[in-house]
Amino acid sequence: MKWKMTCLTMALFLFSMLFSQQELRAAPYYEGKMLKVIVGTQPGGGYDRTGRLMAKYLPKYIPGKPTAIVENMPGAGHIIAANHIYNVAKPDGMTIATYNRGLPFAQLTKAEGVRFDIKKYSWIGSVAVEPTAFFIRADLPYKTVDDLRRAKDPIPVASEGLGTTGHQFPLLLIEFAKLNLKIIVYPSGAASRLAIERKEADGRAGSYSSEKPFVDRGVFRPMIRGRVSEPEIDKLPVNEDLTNDPKGKIIMAMLASVDLIGRPFMAPPGTPAEVMKILRDAFAKATKDPELQAEAKKFQMAVEYVPAEECMKTLDYLFNQPEDIVKEFSKYITF
Template sequence: MKKQIVAALAAGLVAGAVAPASADAVADFYKNRTITLYGAAGGGGSYGVYNRVLAEHLGRHIPGNPTITAQFMPGAGGAKCANFVYNAAPKDGSVIGMLLKYVAVEQAIGRKSVKYDVRKFNWLISAEPVNSVVALWHDSPAKTLDELRRIQVTMGSTGKSSETYVTPTLMNAFMGTKFKVVLGYKGTGAIHIAMEQGEIHGRAASYSSISGTRPHWLSENKVIILGHSGLYPDKDIPGVAPLATLAPPESKAVFEFVGSGSALGRIIVAPPGVPADRVAALRKGLEATLADPKFLADAKKRKMGVQPRSAAEVEALVMKTVNAPADVIARTKTIMQ
């Protein structure tokens, strides 16, 4: 018995020594170092705002208090940034990325631009769900769903992997709308400028990119909001229905599959291969930041949503998406490819 007690005490001392040593190793690594937070969207929209505010606060919640810099890598509807973080970024914890919500859907349907495997990312957290809305400029030639089935309107898009392309294309296929989608815009901010200048009639992108960067569009009735991409009613946009409830019954499963990305929302990842202790420190630091009163005050001032999901919850949603029924993936793929 005495030997067992001594052994247990020794094990406890070793365990107590290991945890601080690991924490010290993480702090030593991050001290006087910079973490780059890459964003998969342009700097002018809601993702840009979120990245910059997060970068202002995250460093003090990571051992060693590294400097956090926000950079932006839009392109290919978010695939450019995801591919970079997965393949080219240093795998030492000095790079993390805020990816677009369709990162798992794009892999599931076999998008050619996808050069990553979502099952191998180190998922860190989701800052909030992102419900995108179909928003038309107030002088659009069509202003209702019925009119959109008869009249063509032009929508701006950043690329085929993005919400800006996916939603109008699915609506054309399964709801009979006549959207003309123009590709090539460098971020949601550029699309918004094009709407204001009369170059295009609308866009499908996050609601917060309007409420956070162009709130006067709402107060001055500059836009008409027809539906949102989420699976459930959104308290921030009462009276606006989920597209899955507007779709014909035989197509509802497709809209729910695609809409699962809205639940993933603003997802933050580290590359594969980052040491486990640094991944744990990044997760803990992000959780603490998203609960930090100073961050929350800034988020409220900038009209940013904060509804975190843990890494485990995010990974479960990702796996559910990539393992969706084959027929649902096939139907979606025929439209989105």
């Protein structure tokens, strides 16, 4: 009997040890840790709002509920932030970033300073599909595309710099649709919108969701859209239809393709698969959070999870273009 009791005691001891070890192994990876969200722009624009929104709600759906902070790292059309996450940040899931959806173009066109391979990032996905449109100040007399072509003087258009959609979209309208525009560079999306409100500039291009508050306030009027659309702008002229140049149509289609990427989030290359599953699952759940959706609606932002696999399809489309097409594309899309 004593021998049986000793065996039973030993078995219970081993079981408790095994259970404790399993509990230890099961401790949430993110528990007690800090998640840094890097935003490749200055504070105040659409990417910044998206980054801060996800930083607020994402920890709720990550086991262990880490603390999240936002770090703005602007410069070079988001290339500085992209280089940092690729070359400096540890691939441990504690640093993620959101970038300009046009960042693939920097690599495609071999832009100076690029030290990353866009397809080797650990893609989390995107939180939106972002149709691009061109807007004019609503108090101006321009009502049609022909009005924009026949303007007596070049219409000043605000952009955030070479590597942004706000610069690239109107540049192609000038080149292929023959609109009489003049691009003026400002340090951020917020600064360029302020320039329009101050009547220093007359128009800009950007994500419809980012500019919609200004449309609703009667400051902006949408005039032209890219091929990716949504119901409110579906009847606008499409930029590709405003030119008969086959080359121009292809270049505009390539530019529009990244609208399907929208507002992407990535982690450093080499981030472990089990950590990426945590992040992707959390992103998918966070985008459906009722409080997040209510806050996004307040800022007139559309938030919907786009899986990493869908983002990769867009990258495959871009990086499988013939060399001669990429060469032509590179003449217009610069950083």
